[in-house]
Amino acid sequence: MERGQLSEELLNEINEVSEIRSSRKSQADSLLSGINIASPAISQLTPILIDGTKIEVKPVLGGGEFQWGYVLISPIDLRGPNVADLSRN
Structure with a gap:
């Protein structure tokens, strides 16, 4: 390996972390924007407390x-x- 090059193992780890971050961002975006009427944005949901609270x-x-x-x-x-x-x- 020459100076300035990444090992195959390190490159794979970086790509894996990048894919995980991309997946999390996609999940967060769908929660924040709401996909459709059956799945509203998380900011539009109302928390529900246990009866008797x-x-x-x-x-x-x-x-x-x-x-x-x-x-x-x-x-x-x-x-x-x-x-x-x-x-x-």
């Missing part, structure tokens, strides 16, 4: 102190079991 005003930590803030409350506890209950024995 509500917004409550609660004290939250902000700027090093508690302040009143809006908190999403889910009907499902996503944190898992309480560790204190598991280690109580």
Whole structure:
């Protein structure tokens, strides 16, 4: 191999990365533009929350102190079991 030439292996890796980037860009473009009525642009979609989700005003930590803030409350506890209950024995 002469100076300034790329090895075949490195050239293949560069081409593979380029193809992956091109594929990702194509996917992103289709999500952002929307292909048709059945597949609207991602910016036109509305997120849906679990039934029973509500917004409550609660004290939250902000700027090093508690302040009143809006908190999403889910009907499902996503944190898992309480560790204190598991280690109580």
